[in-house]
Amino acid sequence: METHSNTESIESEVIENGIRLALEQIAALSSRKSPEGQPNPETLAFHNIEHTKSVIRRFEKIIEILKREEINVGSERVIQIGKLGAAFHDTIQDFTESKETEPKTVNGNPNPYTGYQKIVRKRTTITNEKASADQAIAYMHKVNQSKPATFNLNDERVIRAQIDMTVPSFYSKAGTVIQPNLDRNSQSSVIERALALADLGTAGVENPEVFIAEGDAIFREENLDISDAINTLKLGTSISDKYKTYYKHRMLEWSKFQPVFATGRKNLLDKEIKYFTQTVQDILKKEIFNRFDDSIEATKAVALKRENMTFEEIAKDMGYQID
Numbered sequence: 001m002e003t004h005s006n007t008e009s010i011e012s013e014v015i016e017n018g019i020r021l022a023l024e025q026i027a028a029l030s031s032r033k034s035p036e037g038q039p040n041p042e043t044l045a046f047h048n049i050e051h052t053k054s055v056i057r058r059f060e061k062i063i064e065i066l067k068r069e070e071i072n073v074g075s076e077r078v079i080q081i082g083k084l085g086a087a088f089h090d091t092i093q094d095f096t097e098s099k100e101t102e103p104k105t106v107n108g109n110p111n112p113y114t115g116y117q118k119i120v121r122k123r124t125t126i127t128n129e130k131a132s133a134d135q136a137i138a139y140m141h142k143v144n145q146s147k148p149a150t151f152n153l154n155d156e157r158v159i160r161a162q163i164d165m166t167v168p169s170f171y172s173k174a175g176t177v178i179q180p181n182l183d184r185n186s187q188s189s190v191i192e193r194a195l196a197l198a199d200l201g202t203a204g205v206e207n208p209e210v211f212i213a214e215g216d217a218i219f220r221e222e223n224l225d226i227s228d229a230i231n232t233l234k235l236g237t238s239i240s241d242k243y244k245t246y247y248k249h250r251m252l253e254w255s256k257f258q259p260v261f262a263t264g265r266k267n268l269l270d271k272e273i274k275y276f277t278q279t280v281q282d283i284l285k286k287e288i289f290n291r292f293d294d295s296i297e298a299t300k301a302v303a304l305k306r307e308n309m310t311f312e313e314i315a316k317d318m319g320y321q322i323d
Contacts, residue, residue: 011147018084026049029093044221047093055086058202061288073194089132090132094127095123096124113246117225118223130164179199182272193275203265204289230320230322239311262296
């Protein structure tokens with residue numbers, strides 16, 4: 001039987017077909033319905049095709065710049081597997097609906113919204129990433145049925161390790177999201193780490209407008225009660241003034257949190273790239289992750305602007321289809 005080494009490249013068509021399949025699977029994820037049974041446009045406002053395409057692009061940017069600087073990032077085959085991993089890293093988006101009641105106090109101060117209940121999305125992290133890697137490996141197995149030994153066990157190991165790196169966790173001390181496995185696995189390769197850095201890299205890599213738009217999209221995706229309420233407006237219902245005030249409060253708090261999030265990402269970068277050589281660290285900070293300050297200042301300006309908006313105005317500004 002024909003076998004392939006761990007360095008021999010894979011037919012580009014095979015990789016592109018895998019990427020296409022991953023994007024199709026993301027697009028086909030079941031839409032969550034509103035209480036009235038209508039499609040909810042905010043179901044995957046963030047974890048959608050555009051996010052995956054952005055991660056692939058940032059992954060490629062990291063690899064290309066390192067290659068340009070003559071840094072050994074691995075064989076062309078490993079890079080191909082890395083790109084496939086970037087495409088499949090979020091193909092599973094299972095979640096639960098969490099009903100949360102506002103507490104009596106917030107940071108020691110009376111909470112004017114005590115007793116209000118919100119419904120938010122809680123993604124089943126770890127299992128989502130494992131299942132996403134399973135889908136990528138299932139694609140590899142299917143390819144091998146028609147083109148024997150195209151993929152091997154090392155390819156499977158790389159793609160699973162890559163996607164495992166992207167498992168997120170909120171780190172309250174830094175006010176941002178981290179990837180714990182990025183710090184735990186000191187022996188991981190450049191390719192494996194590049195996907196994790198690309199996944200959470202928006203604030204440092206992209207124009208501030210992109211970071212702002214992604215932050216708004218995550219809010220719309222996670223705050224299920226608000227998107228349901230706005231979705232029912234199209235059916236002629238209304239939102240009470242007290243809930244408009246409550247929803248606006250949450251939108252403002254989120255907007256004010258975005259500079260904190262970006263600052264946390266900036267402050268953690270050194271820790272997240274510490275296992276690279278000093279040369280690679282310097283390249284990453286100078287050539288790729290150089291937009292943090294821009295993102296921080298831009299999100300501060302947006303939060304300030306939104307202070308004086310009505311509920312309808314801030315909703316539109318955050319991307320809700322409110323008309």
